[in-house]
Amino acid sequence: MKKNILQIYPWINDRELYYLKKVIKSTFVTENKYTKLLEDKFKKLTNSRYAISVNNWTLGLFASLKSLDVGPGDEVIVPDMTFIASSNAVLLAGAKVVLCDVDPETLCLDTKKLHPLINSRTKAVMPVHLYGNSCDLDAIKKLRKKKNFFIIEDAAQAVGVKYKGKHVGPIGDVGGFSFYGNKLITTGEGGMIVTNNKKIYDSIYSLKNHGRKKKGIFIHNKIGYNFMFTELQAAMGLAQVDKLKKIIRSKLNLYNNYNKELKSIEQIKFVKPTQKSSRVHWFTNILCNNSRLRNFLKKKNIQTRRAFYPLHMQPCYKNNKNIIKKGKFPNSINVYKNLISLPSAVQLNNKDLKYIIKSIKVFFDNDKFRS
Numbered sequence: 001m002k003k004n005i006l007q008i009y010p011w012i013n014d015r016e017l018y019y020l021k022k023v024i025k026s027t028f029v030t031e032n033k034y035t036k037l038l039e040d041k042f043k044k045l046t047n048s049r050y051a052i053s054v055n056n057w058t059l060g061l062f063a064s065l066k067s068l069d070v071g072p073g074d075e076v077i078v079p080d081m082t083f084i085a086s087s088n089a090v091l092l093a094g095a096k097v098v099l100c101d102v103d104p105e106t107l108c109l110d111t112k113k114l115h116p117l118i119n120s121r122t123k124a125v126m127p128v129h130l131y132g133n134s135c136d137l138d139a140i141k142k143l144r145k146k147k148n149f150f151i152i153e154d155a156a157q158a159v160g161v162k163y164k165g166k167h168v169g170p171i172g173d174v175g176g177f178s179f180y181g182n183k184l185i186t187t188g189e190g191g192m193i194v195t196n197n198k199k200i201y202d203s204i205y206s207l208k209n210h211g212r213k214k215k216g217i218f219i220h221n222k223i224g225y226n227f228m229f230t231e232l233q234a235a236m237g238l239a240q241v242d243k244l245k246k247i248i249r250s251k252l253n254l255y256n257n258y259n260k261e262l263k264s265i266e267q268i269k270f271v272k273p274t275q276k277s278s279r280v281h282w283f284t285n286i287l288c289n290n291s292r293l294r295n296f297l298k299k300k301n302i303q304t305r306r307a308f309y310p311l312h313m314q315p316c317y318k319n320n321k322n323i324i325k326k327g328k329f330p331n332s333i334n335v336y337k338n339l340i341s342l343p344s345a346v347q348l349n350n351k352d353l354k355y356i357i358k359s360i361k362v363f364f365d366n367d368k369f370r371s
């Protein structure tokens with residue numbers, strides 16, 4: 001029997017060990033020069049003035065919201081199709097979440113449905129660059145003419161993604177990335193916030209470091225928390241950034257192979273890139289309304305993944321008065337029903353890739369006779 005082919009796993013090798021050894025030998029394991037180096041790399045990568053490492057992007061989102069003074073009485077618009085951390089961060093900040101449906105083709109916030117949701121309480125809009133596809137940021141910016149709101153880019157899944165030639169993250173007021181284990185690059189847990197605004201930077205740094213400007217001071221002007229990074233995470237991060245170009249290229253290669261071999265199958269649709277954006281194929285996703293495919297692949301020891309569960313359907317949000325569900329969410333429901341994330345790990349070898357593609361072809365060939 002074929003060994004299990006995992007949907008995703010990180011690419012970790014001697015490069016990480018090289019940096020980790022340096023940190024361990026130095027015995028300086030809390031934020032220090034490697035963290036600063038990683039922040040500098042992200043400033044360069046995203047062309048942003050400031051970069052702030054955090055212990056995870058969920059709390060990075062929370063700190064970003066707090067830095068913009070988002071709190072009780074405010075509303076933040078969040079796409080219905082995203083990982084629940086996007087909306088939970090808003091709830092943690094004390095504001096209400098207003099859910100918006102997603103575009104059926106790009107799976108990102110449907111900017112045509114955004115307009116009616118904006119009102120005097122709207123403090124921020126949170127575009128989520130889902131699966132490495134950029135949101136239509138110009139369309140969101142255009143809506144600011146009606147009511148000035150902040151834009152917080154949830155780019156957790158979008159390291160390397162560009163919109164109109166600019167890296168996503170600092171295009172809005174503030175944004176950031178997740179370094180969770182399954183992300184494009186990983187530090188185990190971790191995240192990076194980017195912004196071009198000094199006030200936002202100062203506020204976030206203070207929130208992440210007990211309300212002070214730097215370590216070693218024990219008079220605290222503000223109430224803050226501990227969202228600090230570690231040098232061990234930074235060591236991992238530096239090694240991963242060294243590999244970033246290769247990771248992006250290899251994911252594109254996987255996508256191109258899947259696309260070339262499977263696009264002629266009528267029942268399969270590939271997710272479209274947003275116009276004027278260059279996406280990164282964190283996962284290769286297909287939309288396919290044949291629910292038997294996932295089970296068939298599972299029996300072949302090929303692991304796949306479904307889309308996120310639409311936020312408006314989440315059991316924990318059922319009777320939550322801070323979750324506003326105006327209108328319907330046909331597109332996010334559809335994405336949930338039909339999306340399949342195919343194995344997308346950098347180290348997926350050619351033999352396994354061919355086996356996956358062949359299995360999908362066999363499934364549809366057999367299916368013809370069944371239906």
Ligand SMILES: Cc1ncc(COP(=O)(O)O)c(C=O)c1O
Pocket residue numbers: 056057058059082083085086128154156157177178179180189190191
């Ligand atoms: C869209 C989205 N937002 C937020 C997060 C939260 O990031 P983290 O796991 O680093 O807290 C994730 C990560 O899983 C995510 O995919």
